Amino acid sequence: MNDAALKDRLFAAMRDVPDFPRPGILFKDITPVLADAVLLRELTEAMTAPWQEAGITHVAGIESRGFILAAPIAIALGAGFVPIRKPGKLPWQTAGVDYALEYGSDRLEMHLDACPSPARVLLVDDVLATGGTASAACALIEQVGGIVAGCSFLLAISALGGAGRLGGRPIQALLST
Numbered sequence: 388m389n390d391a392a393l394k395d396r397l398f399a400a401m402r403d404v405p406d407f408p409r410p411g412i413l414f415k416d417i418t419p420v421l422a423d424a425v426l427l428r429e430l431t432e433a434m435t436a437p438w439q440e441a442g443i444t445h446v447a448g449i450e451s452r453g454f455i456l457a458a459p460i461a462i463a464l465g466a467g468f469v470p471i472r473k474p475g476k477l478p479w480q481t482a483g484v485d486y487a488l489e490y491g492s493d494r495l496e497m498h499l500d501a502c503p504s505p506a507r508v509l510l511v512d513d514v515l516a517t518g519g520t521a522s523a524a525c526a527l528i529e530q531v532g533g534i535v536a537g538c539s540f541l542l543a544i545s546a547l548g549g550a551g552r553l554g555g556r557p558i559q560a561l562l563s564t
Contacts, residue, residue: 393429394562400426401542409491415514415542421455430561431456434539435463437559438509441536445469445502449495449512449524450476456541457511469501469508471524482531486523495523502533515540515560518549525553 400420407414420426447469448457461468474494483496502508508528515521525535535556543560550558
């Protein structure tokens with residue numbers, strides 16, 4: 388399967404959900420992509436490929452769709468998986484960071500020992516929009532001693548400028564609008 392054909396199939400499978408989770412937000416729903424076993428395997432392979440030689444030791448996934456993508460990428464890279472979650476969801480000692488996002492504010496947390504120095508961490512999420520969540524996740528990884536080796540997204544919404552908030556870190560997006 389060539390790259391252009393995969394991208395066309397991924398775009399065709401995603402759906403737009405207007406006014407979710409708040410009025411004025413156009414949510415990019417990847418659930419139909421995840422439900423297609425062939426597409427899920429192919430997108431995992433495509434998102435993994437650019438990082439094969441990057442020395443990744445850990446793959447961090449942002450709750451919740453980032454978990455779904457990050458876990459198979461971690462397996463493919465021979466790396467550990469690190470969950471980055473909403474407050475109060477992790478059972479052990481955590482570090483946290485508050486951040487603003489396009490429709491309010493939130494907080495992310497991760498275990499203090501999730502990626503000890505000199506862990507080389509690949510951050511994974513489904514969509515890069517304004518970059519608030521991804522930027523906060525990068526700060527959190529660094530707060531606990533990890534090095535953000537790069538950021539990988541299924542989709543980047545270029546018009547929202549999220550890449551500019553990631554401090555020049557290497558970014559790969561399989562799809563962009």
